[in-house]
Amino acid sequence: MSEDNQSRNAAAGQKQRAQMEKDSVATHHELSGQGLTKRNEEFMFQLGKQLDAQGAKPEKKTQAVEETLTALIEGQKTGTTAKQLFGTPTAYATEIVKGPVHRGPREQSSYKLLALDNGLMFFNIFAFMFGLMSLFSPKSMAADQTGTSGITAIILVAVSGGLLFAWVTKVLSPAKKGEEKKPVWYKILSVVAALIAWVAIYFAASLMPTVINPILPGIAYVVLAVLGFLADMYVRRRFNIVGGAFAGGQTQQSKK
Template sequence: MSEEQPRNAQAGQRQKQVAKEQRQESGSAFAKYGLTRKNEEFIYQLSKQLNRQGVAKKKQPEMIQETINKLLEGQKKGQTAKALLGTPTAYANELKHPKPTSEAVRKESLKLLAVDNTLIFFSIFTFMYGLMYVLSPAAFKVNRNGSAGITAILLVAIIGGLLFSYVLLQIRPQAKKKRPLIWRILIIVIALVAWLLLYMLASMLPNAINPVLNGWLYIVFGVAGFGGDVYFRNHFHVMGLYGRRQRRR
């Protein structure tokens, strides 16, 4: 045991010396940028974290240069790397998983909301008509299938999903452009009228292209649509017409 301890101590000293030399070498590589010693250490640690987190080698130089530019700007204002960017580990993860731009978020939100709302409307109408059909089959023995037809339900659900997704993005408190209250009320009324008009037009489709399916099948569609929407919301963390489940970290 007494012989192993000195050997372990020597190995530890060698590792520390190698790490010190690596830091010095890395620091000298970044010395030309005029960074402070602490900022050079931050870049060194960031480079290690980018490698450790599996960031592609070809992407790293651009990330490092972008970080150096931010640190240089921060130095002019007396800001430390930690205050400006956090820890090297957290910032490396942020570089690896960059946040989308506000425009990208808006476009992506519209797509996600449209799917979410379409699934909501589809599940509501199919379950409602399925339940009505099961409880009162005679009520569906009419000349025109109307809004109970599957094509009408799909049209109302899809177009309604798109329409109300756009409206929701416009009236949210965090919308890009703040609108007056009267404008928000007006856009809701217009969207509702347009959707009701679509509902009426879809109900006039001929039976040949707008068949009524079995009531139990409608109920199955309704349950499946609701379950699919719950999964979709939890997977993509969508906030739609009836709130959002908190994202788990």
């Protein structure tokens, strides 16, 4: 490349930087007259840059900027920051360009999906536990000592646990709009009743004869537990299961 070309490129680059700085000053000056705090002003400035970088259409950008500006001014009255309202400028710009994302907790999954998820997890826990016991403490798995380690008993306990605790999850979940709120005493009694029923089923399962409740080798239980865990992972991802006995206070994000 010749020196003349290098000089022209350098001059063009310097001119472009100067124009960008000029535009930046003009934008900040325009925002400063809107009554924004310095942080919110910077948020709006960065949002505009990100919208341009992500190829937002002019009319969409104008609408988004106006709506965001109004929300920020209202938020300032209660001390709500731009980050609390919209997250980062980059993430918010992506939502504007590619579509909004629901920020609240997702609606809990259906009873059937919760029962399936819970049942698989209970099966995995019991199968893995008895598998380890069989491998490291074979005497504790002797058929004349316990029937709860039989494969039929494990399946029965897992299925009943899945059904019972899916029901408990629904009982404990917040009432939807228009639904009657369940009293605290009802929720407590429901949990206690489910636990008593599950324990009763567990002990009943231990009475089943070995002929219909065989005890598998320890390694078989471990393999079944691993396969069950993989199956549960697939089910949760395939059906986007929210809630359940092992989900805690899960509040995932989902698109509208």
